[in-house]
Amino acid sequence: MTADLVDRLRQVVGPTAAISDPDDMSGYLTDWRGAYRGRAAAVVRPGNTDEVAAVVALCAEAGVGVVPQGGNTGLCGGAVPDLSGRQVVLSLTRMRRVRDLDVANQTITVEAGAVLRSVQEAAAAAGRLFPLSLGAEGSCTIGGNLATNAGGTGVLRYGTMRDLTLGLEVVLPDGRIWNGLRGLRKDNTGYDLKQLFIGAEGSLGVITAAVLKLFPAVRSRATAWVALPDPQAAVDLIGLLRELAGDRLTAFELMSRQSVAFVLRHVPGARDPFGDPHPWYALVELGDALPGADLDGMIESALSEAFERGVARDAVVVAGSAQSAALWTLREGISEAQNHEGPSLKHDVSVPIGRIPSFVERTDRALEDAVPGIRIVAYGHIGDGNLHYNLSKPAGSADDEFQAHADALARVIYDSVAVVDGSISAEHGLGQSKRGIIVDYKDDHELHLMRTVKRLFDPHGVMNPGKLLPDQPGL
Numbered sequence: 001m002t003a004d005l006v007d008r009l010r011q012v013v014g015p016t017a018a019i020s021d022p023d024d025m026s027g028y029l030t031d032w033r034g035a036y037r038g039r040a041a042a043v044v045r046p047g048n049t050d051e052v053a054a055v056v057a058l059c060a061e062a063g064v065g066v067v068p069q070g071g072n073t074g075l076c077g078g079a080v081p082d083l084s085g086r087q088v089v090l091s092l093t094r095m096r097r098v099r100d101l102d103v104a105n106q107t108i109t110v111e112a113g114a115v116l117r118s119v120q121e122a123a124a125a126a127g128r129l130f131p132l133s134l135g136a137e138g139s140c141t142i143g144g145n146l147a148t149n150a151g152g153t154g155v156l157r158y159g160t161m162r163d164l165t166l167g168l169e170v171v172l173p174d175g176r177i178w179n180g181l182r183g184l185r186k187d188n189t190g191y192d193l194k195q196l197f198i199g200a201e202g203s204l205g206v207i208t209a210a211v212l213k214l215f216p217a218v219r220s221r222a223t224a225w226v227a228l229p230d231p232q233a234a235v236d237l238i239g240l241l242r243e244l245a246g247d248r249l250t251a252f253e254l255m256s257r258q259s260v261a262f263v264l265r266h267v268p269g270a271r272d273p274f275g276d277p278h279p280w281y282a283l284v285e286l287g288d289a290l291p292g293a294d295l296d297g298m299i300e301s302a303l304s305e306a307f308e309r310g311v312a313r314d315a316v317v318v319a320g321s322a323q324s325a326a327l328w329t330l331r332e333g334i335s336e337a338q339n340h341e342g343p344s345l346k347h348d349v350s351v352p353i354g355r356i357p358s359f360v361e362r363t364d365r366a367l368e369d370a371v372p373g374i375r376i377v378a379y380g381h382i383g384d385g386n387l388h389y390n391l392s393k394p395a396g397s398a399d400d401e402f403q404a405h406a407d408a409l410a411r412v413i414y415d416s417v418a419v420v421d422g423s424i425s426a427e428h429g430l431g432q433s434k435r436g437i438i439v440d441y442k443d444d445h446e447l448h449l450m451r452t453v454k455r456l457f458d459p460h461g462v463m464n465p466g467k468l469l470p471d472q473p474g475l
């Protein structure tokens with residue numbers, strides 16, 4: 001049965017684009033962290049939308065689950081198949097064309113397998129900006145960005161993928177193609193169906209192309225690295241910057257000392273801009289479409305007010321791109337650096353910004369009570385209320401001893417999130433890692449509606465079985 005299906009898939013995509021040799025498949029069966037491993041009947045790499053449709057239709061007919069995969073940089077196991085060896089991984093990486101760039105409409109239409117950086121570059125070549133920006137941008141794809149509703153560092157100015165998308169093309173779970181590739185900013189003709197596929201983690205269909213918004217290119221930029229006493233100071237500094245710079249504030253990232261200490265220890269060339277350590281740091285960026293805008297002046301005014309109020313303890317402001325890149329390394333290097341310190345227990349939460357200080361204080365205390373000596377690697381896109389509340393084992397302790405606390409520690413953080421009406425996943429999604437625990441933190445009516453939507457789109461559970469919720473129909 002499976003061998004027959006693999007032969008038929010090969011006829012659709014061609015002999016070299018359907019892989020079933022275990023060694024050749026291995027890179028598709030493990031996630032970026034090596035935290036999830038699966039098995040598969042085959043990995044197929046269609047070259048166009050019709051081939052995706054034919055692959056999905058064949059799998060649906062054979063009763064075989066389809067796992068969409070883009071760059072495989074996801075952090076919750078969503079793109080990795082289960083251990084049955086029956087599922088088919090559908091990799092979009094051959095579909096990476098820019099189909100259209102419409103300067104008048106300020107849109108770009110791209111295929112789902114296009115790597116995010118290549119889309120940013122295509123926009124820049126036309127003097128425009130595609131603003132989604134994240135550490136994995138050299139390998140993550142637009143399809144994966146859409147399926148996870150990716151966020152990253154530009155959300156406070158430009159929004160998440162939901163805000164950046166005007167239209168989608170999707171292969172539905174029975175193999176039909178929905179062409180919703182409209183480039184309209186206004187369209188009040190009923191339900192906004194594209195939003196159901198965005199953030200669905202491949203559970204409702206395979207996204208094959210998208211119409212995305214473009215913005216004016218940023219021609220002036222200033223970056224600052226600021227030492228702060230506590231998270232309340234970060235909230236105050238955001239307020240000051242918004243007053244002085246308005247929506248020129250394009251990034252505001254917060255990092256605890258522990259986070260930066262890991263980067264200084266493990267990332268070659270990383271340097272502390274200050275002589276002495278500080279409890280918290282902010283990376284601030286202002287940007288403007290006008291060349292020669294006095295952004296340094298704006299940052300400096302905000303900082304001098306911040307020093308006066310005791311909000312900032314030290315700061316460096318840089319204008320050149322090399323100096324700015326060095327500061328961004330201190331921020332973007334945290335994920336990788338933490339991997340050198342044993343298991344990283346990841347919690348990707350969001351909290352209303354004003355409540356972050358009390359949230360951090362309460363959560364840190366509860367974590368330290370639960371595991372004395374725990375190293376809390378808290379950092380993130382605080383400008384939009386998103387913190388990565390990641391945990392590393394106490395120095396010198398055993399990996400498996402720490403890992404045994406994983407579920408209890410997750411509950412400590414998520415219970416604290418619930419107190420402030422936050423979310424247990426701000427940007428990475430549920431995938432495999434949170435599919436069980438989400439039912440304890442989401443409203444029953446919402447869960448019921450989500451299950452109803454899934455059954456409506458995918459009654460036989462063809463799409464990405466076993467992800468998102470624990471009890472979805474699935475093959």
Ligand code: FAD
Nearest residue numbers: 070071072073074078135141143144145147151152202207
């Ligand atoms: P994959 O990992 O391949 O897939 C992710 C999910 O999307 C899976 O459920 C998969 O089934 C589904 N999927 C993939 N393609 C399709 C498709 N065409 N149609 C339907 N479903 C599909 N995320 C952020 O939001 N913000 C960050 O700042 C950020 N920083 C990161 C930094 C690092 C170093 C790393 C490793 C990851 C980071 N991530 C971040 C997480 C990750 O990069 C994003 O989730 C990204 O959007 C995933 O894209 P991908 O192409 O790799 O998707």
Ligand code: 2HG
Nearest residue numbers: 135332335346380388390
């Ligand atoms: C980031 O903001 C990413 O750097 C990754 O979302 C966070 O590794 C993580 O937990």
Ligand code: ZN
Nearest residue numbers: 152380388427
């Ligand atoms: Zn992030």
